[in-house]
């Protein structure tokens with residue numbers, strides 16, 4: 001009997017063993033493959049000096065027959081290559097912003113130590129690629145030595161920071177090389193640093209020491225609530241990490257952004273303006289994309305109390321001053337319609353930041369007095385929501401608010417505005 005039972009089980013036993021074996025191989029080889037894919041091809045340790053004069057990077061590379069390059073924007077001070085403890089000589093050739101290296105071993109592990117000199121003073125026209133100050137550094141994509149054709153491979157990043165510093169923008173650990181190129185990297189001494197989770201996304205704000213003009217806690221609360229409100233009103237975004245670094249005035253010379261990261265001096269209108277660009281409808285014309293956009297940024301800040309009514313009034317005054325300067329600079333008074341086209345065709349159009357926000361202010365009040373339940377904010381949110389579409393914005397205003405903006409546009413947008421006082425009434 002026993003024998004019969006065993007022989008009955010035998011075919012099942014066989015298939016059980018076979019199935020387990022197949023499963024085991026699938027699981028083992030699969031995870032092996034995933035592990036191999038996530039095995040970083042480079043490791044970088046980034047070491048800023050505490051005066052922000054230079055940044056040293058230690059990179060461990062696994063060469064695979066390809067050519068390393070460094071987009072240093074002309075800031076590389078020195079570079080040394082090692083195989084084991086032995087320094088090797090490597091040829092370098094600069095083409096514009098990029099240095100490429102040759103005469104390296106085709107395969108194997110190489111250690112590289114390079115030092116980048118920071119730009120320590122803002123100067124007109126400098127595009128804020130690699131800057132350093134006594135309490136922070138700012139770098140773009142050129143920090144990391146790359147290897148052609150391997151952008152999708154994983155790299156491992158760590159920062160060794162002076163005491164009291166933190167990494168404000170950019171993240172440590174394993175990531176694809178291509179991701180390192182899509183964010184600003186900012187490290188420094190922060191007066192305030194917070195990170196908020198919105199769904200599965202992270203929104204980080206770091207305020208570097210030396211920003212004193214407002215209550216920093218209030219500023220952070222305001223920025224967070226603008227982010228959350230835009231997230232709800234203007235639509236969700238694809239990225240995972242969002243970040244803003246605020247630095248003292250007269251340090252970097254304004255602001256800059258890359259992907260979903262922003263660094264700016266403490267001009268709150270600029271910061272909010274840049275942040276709201278995350279939701280911009282790129283198909284909308286300049287008068288809306290930049291002009292209405294600028295007005296809405298100032299309006300939100302005033303509503304939330306980070307700008308006082310007086311500051312809002314001076315904002316309008318500054319726009320009018322800019323308008324006068326634009327007319328002088330461009331040698332003629334254009335209609336806002338012409339300015340918008342000129343801006344989009346990269347031929348001036350400075351009034352998009354001059355008269356246009358003041359016209360937006362008028363438009364907002366006209367909408368609101370026609371329909372107290374509506375305002376320009378609703379239109380702004382709707383245009384952002386439909387940001388992948390080209391829209392007829394005037395028709396949209398009518399549709400959303402009931403107000404027909406045609407006559408107002410005829411008077412102040414399609415005609416030359418000789419007397420700006422009508423816009424402020």
Ligand SMILES: [Zn+2]
Nearest residue numbers: 273277289290
């Ligand atoms: Zn803008």
